[in-house]
Amino acid sequence: MNTLINGIHHVTALASDAQRNVDFYVGILGLRMVKKTINFDAPDVYHLYYGDEGGSPGTILTFFPYAGLTRGRKGGGQLTYTAFSIPTASLSYWMDRLAAFNIPYAGPYQRFNESYLRFEDYDGMGVELVANNEDTRPGWDNGKVPAEYAVRGFHTVSLNEFRIDQTVSLLTEVMQHRLVAEETDRxxxxxxxxxxxxxxxxxxxxxxxxxxxxxxxxxHLAFATDTDDTQLAIREELLTAGYNPTQVLDRNYFHSIYYREPGGILFEIATNPPGFAIDEPIAELGTSLKLPEWYEPRRAEIESGLPPIVAEAK
Structure with a gap:
């Protein structure tokens, strides 16, 4: 069988304040804002994308910041911790940096022979930094976090499940994943x-x-696939297995299908192309508000209703 899924594409989460969200992920974690757009289904709300310099699949964390949104609760049926990869030599740098910004953290802990730090963003979202020397992706030098210490992209995600048998079957029998390690109940x-x-x-x-x-x-958690054809192929696999994926939806920067895994977590399959440079040069990613063409006639109205945000490292 051809490879239909080749890893994580992006993770999308909810926030309560756009500027504080930017301050955390750009200002403290040193990610690049690679796209400033809107929730296509709710154009009065931003959709903010953070990642590496070019917005590569596997580095992209996105948010819908709904002003004043009540905080959620971690628990079963949820992706509880999103883990980023950092170089082993940068672990102490990140401990010092988090402390300097008064971000409480726990660890370093050990898991699968890797060291990691655990903390939360301003809304309580679970974040981890996993130290390893196997990740060869380049770090982005934003002028504040040196490239040699910078976040490389995602490492893993943690899915808390009340039962795991059906979720494991989906991952291994339909979504081409392989069990590579286990430790206690992980x-x-x-x-x-x-x-x-x-x-x-x-x-x-x-x-x-x-x-x-x-x-x-x-x-939701989005998995990466290489082309529209591989996306359609995995969609057929899901239908055959009894799942109910959506039709393909155009998200401008990728094409998407969505479905619920057995534990209730929303999964997505997203295409790697066309990517984030489709409507602005890589050097200018995230610097201006980008709208899909069907919302362009409403640009003045949409811009007037969105709070101003400033993206800069601290």
């Missing part, structure tokens, strides 16, 4: 060629409270 699956950005950790947490969605909650 099972690590890998897609494609493996390595940082291809891992999904499934946690068996039967005593969890049920998650509540809100600010700080992950809305």
């Amino acid at each position: 099972y690590r699956f890998q897609a494609g060629a493996g390595g940082s950005g291809t891992y999904v950790d499934v946690l068996f947490t039967p005593k969890d409270v049920r998650a509540l969605q809100g600010a700080g909650s992950v809305h």
Whole structure:
């Protein structure tokens, strides 16, 4: 079988304040804002994309910041922690940096022979930094966080599940993932060629409270596929397996299908092309508000209703 899924494409979450969200992910974590656009389904709300210099699949964390949104609750049926990859030599740098910005963190902890830090953003979203020397993706030098210490992209995501058997079946029998490690009640699956950005950790947490969605909650997890054809092929696999994926939706920068995994987490399959440079040069990514063509006639109205934001590293 051809490779249909080759890792994580992006993670999308909810926030309560656009500027504070930018301050955390650009200002403190040193990610690049690669696209400033709107929620295509709710044009009065930003859709903010952060990632590496070019917005590569596997580095992209996105947010819908709904002003004043009530905070969510971590629990079962949810992606609870999004882990980024950092070089091993940068672990102490990040401990010092988080402390300098008064971001409480826990760790370093050990898991699967890797060290990691755990903390939360301003809305309570779970974030981890995993130190490893196997990730060869370049870091982005934003002028504040040196490239040699910079976040490389995703490492893994943690899915808390009340039951895992059906979720594991979906990942391994339909979505081409392989079990590569297990530790207590954590099972690590890998897609494609493996390595940082291809891992999904499934946690068996039967005593969890049920998650509540809100600010700080992950809305969905998107997996990467190479082309429209491979997306359609995985869609057929999902239909055959009894799932109910949506029709293909045009998200301007990728094409998407969505479906629920058995534990209730919303999954997406997103195409790698056309990418974020389709409507602005890489050097200018994230510097101006980009709208899909069908919203351009309403630009003045949409811009007037969005709060101004400034993206700069601290």
